[in-house]
Amino acid sequence: MKYIKILFFSILLFYSSYIYADSNFVHAKLADKLYKPWGIAVLDDDHLLITQKSGELFKINIRNKTKTEIDHNLIVSEYGQGGLLDVLYYNEKVYVSYAEERGDEKYSTSVAIGEIKDNSISFKNIFQSEPPIKSKIHFGSRLEIKNDHLFITVGERQTGKLTQEIDNHFGKIIRLHLDGSIPLDNPYVDQENGLNEIYMIGLRNPQGMAVSPIDNELYITNHGPKGGDFFGKVIEKGNYGWDDVAWGGTDYDGTIIGDGSAWLPGLVKPIYRWIPSIAVSDIFFYEGDEFSEWQGDVLLSSLKVQKLFKLDYEDGKVRDVSIIFERKGRLRDVEVNNLGEIFYIVDDSKGSLWQLQKS
Amino acid sequence: MFYLILITKLLILLFLPIYLNRIVQNDGSFSKSYINAIFLLFIIYSALLTYIPFTIYYFENEVNIQTFLPFYGLVGFIIFYSVLPISFFIIQIKKIYIQSFFNRVFKIFGLISLIITILLIAGIEIFNFINLQALHEICYSSHDSSSEKLRCCLDANYVWKEGFAFSKNTPIECEKYMNWND
Numbered sequence: 001m002k003y004i005k006i007l008f009f010s011i012l013l014f015y016s017s018y019i020y021a022d023s024n025f026v027h028a029k030l031a032d033k034l035y036k037p038w039g040i041a042v043l044d045d046d047h048l049l050i051t052q053k054s055g056e057l058f059k060i061n062i063r064n065k066t067k068t069e070i071d072h073n074l075i076v077s078e079y080g081q082g083g084l085l086d087v088l089y090y091n092e093k094v095y096v097s098y099a100e101e102r103g104d105e106k107y108s109t110s111v112a113i114g115e116i117k118d119n120s121i122s123f124k125n126i127f128q129s130e131p132p133i134k135s136k137i138h139f140g141s142r143l144e145i146k147n148d149h150l151f152i153t154v155g156e157r158q159t160g161k162l163t164q165e166i167d168n169h170f171g172k173i174i175r176l177h178l179d180g181s182i183p184l185d186n187p188y189v190d191q192e193n194g195l196n197e198i199y200m201i202g203l204r205n206p207q208g209m210a211v212s213p214i215d216n217e218l219y220i221t222n223h224g225p226k227g228g229d230f231f232g233k234v235i236e237k238g239n240y241g242w243d244d245v246a247w248g249g250t251d252y253d254g255t256i257i258g259d260g261s262a263w264l265p266g267l268v269k270p271i272y273r274w275i276p277s278i279a280v281s282d283i284f285f286y287e288g289d290e291f292s293e294w295q296g297d298v299l300l301s302s303l304k305v306q307k308l309f310k311l312d313y314e315d316g317k318v319r320d321v322s323i324i325f326e327r328k329g330r331l332r333d334v335e336v337n338n339l340g341e342i343f344y345i346v347d348d349s350k351g352s353l354w355q356l357q358k359s
Numbered sequence: 360m361f362y363l364i365l366i367t368k369l370l371i372l373l374f375l376p377i378y379l380n381r382i383v384q385n386d387g388s389f390s391k392s393y394i395n396a397i398f399l400l401f402i403i404y405s406a407l408l409t410y411i412p413f414t415i416y417y418f419e420n421e422v423n424i425q426t427f428l429p430f431y432g433l434v435g436f437i438i439f440y441s442v443l444p445i446s447f448f449i450i451q452i453k454k455i456y457i458q459s460f461f462n463r464v465f466k467i468f469g470l471i472s473l474i475i476t477i478l479l480i481a482g483i484e485i486f487n488f489i490n491l492q493a494l495h496e497i498c499y500s501s502h503d504s505s506s507e508k509l510r511c512c513l514d515a516n517y518v519w520k521e522g523f524a525f526s527k528n529t530p531i532e533c534e535k536y537m538n539w540n541d
């Protein structure tokens with residue numbers, strides 16, 4: 001009886017452990033009971049910032065696993081796919097993207113900037129997508145910095161054809177200076193009716209963005225409709241073609257989008273596509289010592305298929321796609337710190353933050 | 360052929376419960392086993408046409424349907440198309456007494472629900488068929504370089520001008536055509 005009890009409690013302890021090991025990796029849980037976590041930012045070698053869709057911002061100490069809420073002045077609540085979304089830390093400034101209510105229940109993808117002082121941030125808006133509309137989906141909202149420019153992805157918010165017009169921000173990549181001012185060399189600055197922040201058009205719901213350390217180019221992931229998720233490059237004044245093309249996908253009711261072409265001449269071609277969709281979320285180009293064999297490879301997280309992929313990307317082509325791990329939950333974001341440590345979040349009402357380690 | 364099959368399917372759905380109701384009313388003319396067999400046939404047949412495909416669609420479709428139809432909505436749908444008709448016919452078959460007014464109301468409600476269901480199924484199946492025809496046209500115009508490729512395309516779940524794909528389990532002979540990323 002005594003040995004049965006020992007066996008029982010050993011099994012219980014194993015399954016309640018904060019460490020999960022598969023054959024190649026150890027998944028160390030750093031935080032749990034997170035409500036729909038959306039974005040991770042690396043603060044320093046010991047701390048991460050995490051957003052929750054419901055509006056909370058947390059600082060996580062990854063060494064002692066403590067969680068501190070950062071007070072802020074943004075009025076944000078969950079609104080369909082919107083809420084407090086991505087977070088970025090650069091030059092002691094915190095950038096966040098969020099679904100901002102602009103009156104009359106109309107929302108936009110907005111970006112705000114602030115500094116952490118005594119676990120508190122007073123944010124100031126530096127970007128609001130135009131026009132605000134009543135749509136609960138496709139906010140885009142990923143943030144990235146390249147060459148001291150802030151890039152923002154904005155989803156099409158179910159506006160379809162408007163993503164092809166330059167008098168709105170739907171389905172666009174935005175480029176700004178770090179203070180939110182508009183670069184004078186943005187591609188549509190001299191164009192009549194063009195919004196000056198626009199850098200690229202024709203996207204549906206881009207939720208991943210990262211700079212490659214190899215070629216210093218900016219890359220994105222984009223949700224297709226029913227099929228057609230892709231990984232591609234950001235091209236100045238480029239057009240991915242939504243919704244004249246759907247990259248191999250159809251509408252959810254089975255109807256063809258456009259004339260059924262995945263691509264048309266004059267449009268930017270995705271580098272890699274998934275049909276059926278995998279609900280691709282974020283990407284990160286790995287640099288570090290812990291997984292040195294992955295140097296320069298793309299880590300790509302997915303929601304629907306719950307996998308972390310590794311893309312062997314070289315000379316404009318994806319040479320190989322492999323699965324690092326799967327079945328850990330809907331993976332919303334993946335980040336790597338300066339030590340090469342990999343972190344990912346599981347998007348759920350009882351979400352969690354994990355570190356991937358070698359076993 | 361599609362429309363012929365669809366009309367036949369829906370007529371069976373319409374007349375099976377009406378026939379069942381009639382034979383239940385004819386005391387002694389039909390054996391109990393025969394009545395039970397028709398009853399079983401009806402509940403299985405109506406399940407295959409209504410909540411079974413819908414439940415599969417609910418969990419397997421790419422769109423996040425769960426965000427606008429919560430799980431209790433799905434359960435309500437299943438109850439409507441399983442528990443209610445089963446309860447009604449058990450009452451009829453077991454001759455459980457219900458006031459004739461309520462009996463009449465149930466029958467009218469059941470008939471109206473049946474007609475609405477038939478119209479919905481017809482609408483959905485015709486819509487899906489039209490969409491499928493459009494995809495098959497792409498197969499015939501863009502993927503007919505060999506009979507094998509055409510066959511693969513016609514069986515595929517995703518079709519576009521430059522390629523096609525399967526939801527699950529690509530047939531081995533079709534794998535060589537899954538090269539749209541090359």
